[in-house]
Each structure stands twice: as structure tokens, then as C-alpha cells.
Amino acid sequence: MSMEFLIASAIGALTWAGIYLSLRGRTFPVVLGVTMLSYAINLFLFAIGRLKVGAPPIFSEEAATYTDPLPQALVLTAIVISFGMSALVVVLSLRTFLETGTDQVDGEPDPAIDPLDGDRDEWIKRRNAHRIDMLGETRP
């Protein structure tokens, strides 16, 4: 098995998982899916400079051949941005869940999995009280 095959199938599998998960209805799989997609892209960007083994990216006296350093810089930028974005979307989904009482991406509670007992506001209040407990703050 060549390295090209390995990288290509890894990118393919990650993309497949990412697309499937990001089309799900609840925020947690969607967040995972977007993260998978960004991993696939990081691998892809790494491969656009052609795959080479044992070649340095910057000047070296012994080097006979070099690998392209630019894609590595691009991947670093992409990793930083997608990492920050993932953190943001996790916090945002959590906040939405706590404020609306559902983790459906469309904001409509699904009666099958969001047992609200009819009183949603009460449930949200309970949730928020729980959140304050988790943070170790005294309840007002």
C-alpha cells in the first residue's frame, strides 16, 4: 500500500464521516461532523505540496531535494482557525441548549427525545439552575 493510497483514503473516510454527521439533526453530531471535515481538509492541504519522505522543507546543506514548505504553513493557519471555530461552536451549542431546552439544530424540540412534560420554561429554569451548580457558584 502506498502512502498516496493511505492519505487519500484517510481524507475520503474523514470527509464521508464529516458530511454524514454534519447533516444530523442535533448539535453534538453536527459539531463533530464539522470537526471531522476540518481534519480532512488539514490532511488534504498537507498533501497538496506533493507527498515526499525524508526531504526537509527549509535549506539544509545535505539535502538533495526539498518538500514544499508553504502547504505546511497553510495547514498551521487552517488548524488554528478551525480549532478556534470548533471551540466557539461547542460553546454556542451548549448555550443554545441551555437557553432553549433543546439541542436540535432547527431549534424545534423533538418530542421523542426531548421529554419536556409540557412545561418548557420550567425545564429551562431547572437546567440553568443545574448549570449554576456545575459552575460552583451560589444560586441567587
Added chain:
Amino acid sequence: MSLSISDNLAASLIAAPIMLPSLAGTMALIFRRRRRMVAAGISIGSTVLQVLIAVALLMRASQSNPTPYAMGDWPAPFGIVLVLDQLAAWMLLLTSVVGFAVAAHAALTKLDRKGWNFHPIFQFQLLGINGAFLTGDLFNLFVFFEVLLIASYGLILHGQGARRLTSGVQYVVVNLTGSTLFLVGLGILYGVTGTLNMADMAARGAQLAQGDRGLFLAGGLVLIAVFALKAALLPLHLWLPRAYSSTAPAVAALFAIMTKVGAYSIIRTTPLIFGDVAEPILLPAALGTIILGFAGMLAARGLRDLAAFGLIGSTGTLLVAIALFDGDGLAAALYYLPHTTIAAAFLFLTVDLIVRWRGVEGDAIVPTPRFAGASLLAFLFLASGVALAGLPPLSGFFGKLLILDAALARPYAAWIWGVILVTSLIAVIALARAGSTVFWKHDDTPELPEDRDPPRLVQALPCLFLLALLIGLTVFAGPATRYTQRTAAQVLDKPLYLRSVLGTASPPSLTAQGDAP
């Protein structure tokens, strides 16, 4: 010596639209809690300065060829360059005036007090938009897209609330997926051409072998799909109405520019790098967008939905003109672009005032009791409706006329004429229906809250400023169209751009990248 320093400073003015908001944003961050007036002052002052800088850059750009500015003095294909040309200067001026109006409106209506960080995020938003207009490097364009998106996530959630959070999650996920696709396109293009500089890529794309050419165009189409997502083109528009109608209307007014960032990116990259590859897709999609946008206005139950769908429809009109990809079409598009942005921002700000001043029923299109200031609001709503629908006497009429005229010689002329004229009628009906329900009918059942503040007429000043801009664009339609015609010619003059940025029209052939085993 002093001469060379002043020359350097003059050259560095190109970077000022990026440097200034980043400085102002940081300064506003310092004052955001203790001295909120200072933060607002810094923010508004920064937008005023940006207007002045944009005017200076516009005057410079209209007298010269595209001017590159090498960041860190690294020459063009290796370092990142900013490129000032007439198109970039035109977009910068538009951004700065809309930014000024929105910042003033937010300060006057105390929207900026709904959270701590409005002004810093607002400045970083302007930084991202200005950077996207100035950069001459595709990966740098991606970075500025991310900057403006990150800031927009902050702004769209400003003030919070359950509905805003839900639509915020959707907006963020859609845009994250868009950014991923952007990187896919960039990766393909870099893999094929070995460069990220737009001018260098344009030159190398033309020299590619037949097999690589197909991959190159595929990468280009992925990028155009991402830009179409930002511009809310037909199958990719679904994120916009909910996001824009649930955020604060003043923020949505600024976001009227964000769809234009997508349109700008199509204008910038397509004729230069990819040629006419997207033409057969863009035109039908744009026509569909117009129909959907203006039909959505007819179905809207709230004024903010109305404005959001109006924005989609008018951006569709703009994209029809862009999709013609010839001098007349682009000139018409560039005249219509500032008009539609200002008109949509104007409508959003007016809707914000309606929501604030009438005190009950929010933005729903239903009759309410008579409220103070209604006559001024009715006038503003009429003016913004006239502008958005493209009726005379305001500049939208000239814009649509120019677009129809440019489409006349095309094989699809009948379709373009039919769609644009019929949808203008639909928009007029939708706006008239909404306006007459809100301002002419009265229903005394919902009680006006007793402790309501009387409307402060000074809050209408930013709206009147935007109206004055539209009138200015109408009165000075002659010079403006002459400018946009020269701009269109400059955008389509590929050799001129390559010569100006790279110093030569044909770079040396591929050496570093042509080492595939």
C-alpha cells in the same frame, strides 16, 4: 530624506483601511466597560476616518493603474500583496459609509449597550471586510473571510435571546462548512498552479496543460460556490433569512455588505483567473434568486423578514449583471452594488426604528395604535421601499435600467427583462402592503405601554444620511457611471493587472512545482 518618508507614508495609506479598524477595535476594547462613551467615540471616529481614507484612495486609484503594496516588502508572488484598484477603492468607500451609518445608529439607539463588546467586534468586522476587498492573495482572502466571519458571529449574537442563539448556531455551522469548501478549492488551485497570488495564478492558469486545466477549473468552481454561498445565491441562500431576521436589525444593516463581499469576490476572481467558466450556472441561479427573494417579501409576516428577503432579491439582481461578464454588465453591476447595499441597510435601520418607536407587536406586519413619530417613519419606509424596489426617482431605477440595457444584446435578454421587471412589481406590492398595514391601518386593542420613552427623532439621522447618499448617487449618476465604466474596463483588463502586480505580464514558467514524480 523627508520626501522619501512622506512617499512611504503615502504608499502605506493602502494598508490604512486594515490598520485603522484593528487599532480602533483594540482601543475600544480597553474602554468598553468603564468609559463606554469613549469606546463609542473611538468607533464612530474610526469610521469617519475610514471614509476620508477611502475617498483619498478612490481619488488615487482613479488616476492610476492597480497599485500593489507588498506587506513586509516581499515582492509579489512570494509575499502577500494588497492591491488597490478602482474596484477595491469603490468597495472600501461603500463599506466605510455604511459602517459609519450603522455605528452612529447603534450608538444613538443604545444597541451597543446590550453587551460589552459591540464596538470592538464592529471594528474587527470592518477590518475583515476591508481586508477582503484589498488583498491580492487568495489564501489571505480566506483569512480575511475568517476574520469577518468570526466578528460576524459575535455581532449576530449581540443582545442574545433564544431565537438569536438558535439561528446563530445555524449561521456558524453553515459558514464553517463554507470555509471548509474554500480550503478545498484553494488546495486544488495551489496543487495545480503552485501559487496563491491572484495575479500569478491567473498567469499560470493560462499556461496549464489540458489535464491540469480541468482540475484548475474545478477548483475555481468550488471557490465560486463558496462566494455564491456568501452572496446567498439561489440554492445556497437558505441560511440568510433566518439569520438576518433574528439578529438586531442594525447588525443586519451592516451585514448587507457581507453578501456583497461574495459578489465582489466573484467579480475579482472570475474574469481574472477562471474566465467564463461559471457563466452558464451563475445567470440562471441569479434569476432564480431574484424570483425567490421578491416572492419571499410577499410572504413575509415580519418587517425584518421583508428586509432580509429584499436583500436576497436585490443581491440576485446584482448577480445577474455580474453574470453577464462584459464591460457594460459589470459597469451596471458596480453602479447598482452600492445602491442595493445602501438601500437594504436603510430599510433595516428603518425597521429597527419602527420596532423601537411603536412599542408593541415588534416587527409584525399588523395594525397597531397610532404612535408618535409615525409620519417620519412612514416617509423613511416609503423612501427605502422605493430604493429597494428600484423605482424612480432614486438610483435603483438607473441601476436596473443600466442592467436591462446591458442585457439587451444577450440571448437570454427576454428572460432577464421579464424576471427583473415582474419582480420589481412584486416587490412594490409587498412593500406597499406592509407599509399600508403598519402605517395606515389602526387597531387600538394592544395597549401601548405607559412607561414608553417618547421617540427621539435624532435616532433617524443615520437613516437620513443613507437617504442622502442614495440621492447623491442619483444626482451624480453621470460621474458615478463614468467611474464604474472605467472600473469595469480595469477589472476586465487582465494583462494590465498582471503587469501592475507582478511587473511582467508572463511570469517564468513553472519550475519549483513541476517536480511530480
